[in-house]
Amino acid sequence: MTDRPLVGCGPLSPRFDEAVGLAADLHRAQVRKGTNVPYLAHLLAVAALVLEQGGDEDEAIASLLHDAVEDQGGQPTLIRIRERFGERVAAIVAACSDTDQQPKPPWRERKEAYIAHLGQPGLDPGVLRVSLANKLHNLRASSSTCARRGPPSGGASAHLPQTSSGTTAHWRTSSPSAPVAPGPRSSWAWSRTWSASPAEPRPALPATIPSRSSRRRGRDQRAGPGQAPPPPKWGDPALPSG
Numbered sequence: 001m002t003d004r005p006l007v008g009c010g011p012l013s014p015r016f017d018e019a020v021g022l023a024a025d026l027h028r029a030q031v032r033k034g035t036n037v038p039y040l041a042h043l044l045a046v047a048a049l050v051l052e053q054g055g056d057e058d059e060a061i062a063s064l065l066h067d068a069v070e071d072q073g074g075q076p077t078l079i080r081i082r083e084r085f086g087e088r089v090a091a092i093v094a095a096c097s098d099t100d101q102q103p104k105p106p107w108r109e110r111k112e113a114y115i116a117h118l119g120q121p122g123l124d125p126g127v128l129r130v131s132l133a134n135k136l137h138n139l140r141a142s143s144s145t146c147a148r149r150g151p152p153s154g155g156a157s158a159h160l161p162q163t164s165s166g167t168t169a170h171w172r173t174s175s176p177s178a179p180v181a182p183g184p185r186s187s188w189a190w191s192r193t194w195s196a197s198p199a200e201p202r203p204a205l206p207a208t209i210p211s212r213s214s215r216r217r218g219r220d221q222r223a224g225p226g227q228a229p230p231p232p233k234w235g236d237p238a239l240p241s242g
Contacts, residue, residue, distance in 0.1 A: 009056040019061040019085065020044075026065075026072040034145060042137060043067070049133035059126040061085050062092035066130055069093055074100040088124070095127040096134065 023043050030039035047063035055063075065085075069078045078100070082090035098114040099105055118128060 007054045008051065009054075009060075012057055012060065015085065016057055016061060016064075019064045022081075022084070023064040023068070026068050026077070030071065032141065034149075039067075042141070045137045046130065046133045049136060050129055053129060053133070055126065055129050055133075058086070058088045059092065059129055062089050062096065062126065063130050063133060065089070065093050066096040066134060069097040069100050070104075074102065088126070092124060092126050092130055095123070096130050 024040050027039040027043065031037055032039060032042060043064045043066070046066065047060045050059050050063045065081055068081065069075070073080075078090055078094055078097075081093055095117070098110040104110065118131060
């Protein structure tokens with residue numbers, strides 16, 4: 001049996017501890033939109049996703065600070081990050097920030113420019129890893145909110161599947177062999193149910209999510225007589241979710 005390299009960067013240094021402290025200080029009074037969940041929970045979740053997908057310590061630190069420039073001080077905060085954690089961390093944070101202006105420009109304008117910039121040649125793969133982890137956790141959090149309160153009628157949350165799919169497309173182009181971990185079944189249903197275009201009507205979230213066994217039966221029925229069912233693909237409803 002061939003030994004495969006272990007995924008992960010190994011033990012983290014005190015730099016990571018320092019970044020957790022800075023993120024907690026910067027976002028101390030901030031909570032997630034529509035909830036009373038401390039914003040730090042999101043930053044820690046994004047860092048965890050990055051580390052679980054093979055990111056290194058610089059990327060994990062950038063994950064903790066990816067919203068610091070956008071929400072907590074603009075360019076002065078970026079200079080502070082560069083001085084404490086180095087040029088690469090600052091570059092990833094800057095690339096994951098869609099604005100450093102207050103008030104922020106219109107949402108759609110910012111997101112379209114952000115997605116376009118992710119397609120630049122030579123972009124540090126850490127930028128895409130952090131960005132994708134951020135979008136994935138946002139989708140999971142939004143699907144949880146939808147389950148409790150119903151789907152949103154508009155605004156940024158209504159278009160999250162579009163910005164997430166744009167980020168994923170750039171990740172696939174730059175790292176075609178890298179897996180993109182699927183979200184929970186609720187994330188799959190939420191993103192697949194919503195319209196691909198904001199101008200199109202948005203169907204209601206299904207009342208129930210198909211069970212894993214029923215999704216397998218659906219795949220079996222799609223295969224012809226005597227044929228094996230097609231293998232599941234990323235985004236396929238038959239794919240077991242984590």
